Amino acid sequence: MAVALANPASPACAFLLGCAVVAAAGAHAERLARLLVGALCGGTVLLLLRASLTYAPGPDGTFDGVSVYAAS
Numbered sequence: 001m002a003v004a005l006a007n008p009a010s011p012a013c014a015f016l017l018g019c020a021v022v023a024a025a026g027a028h029a030e031r032l033a034r035l036l037v038g039a040l041c042g043g044t045v046l047l048l049l050r051a052s053l054t055y056a057p058g059p060d061g062t063f064d065g066v067s068v069y070a071a072s
Contacts, residue, residue, distance in 0.1 A: 011043070 018036040022029050 015040075 015036075018032075018039075022032045022036065025032055
């Protein structure tokens with residue numbers, strides 16, 4: 001149970017750490033902010049890819065709205 005609660009908290013902690021780094025490095029804040037936004041976008045794409053692979057039907061399955069909704 002503790003692992004399940006720790007996993008959703010880790011992205012939030014990483015984001016807060018990133019905010020602290022951006023605030024501490026005033027001269028390079030724009031560059032670091034762009035890096036953090038890029039990392040967030042990349043992480044989002046990977047999360048959506050993993051979710052799509054998890055809920056995608058198998059080779060013998062069908063892909064319609066009803067079966068995909070029922071599977072999730």
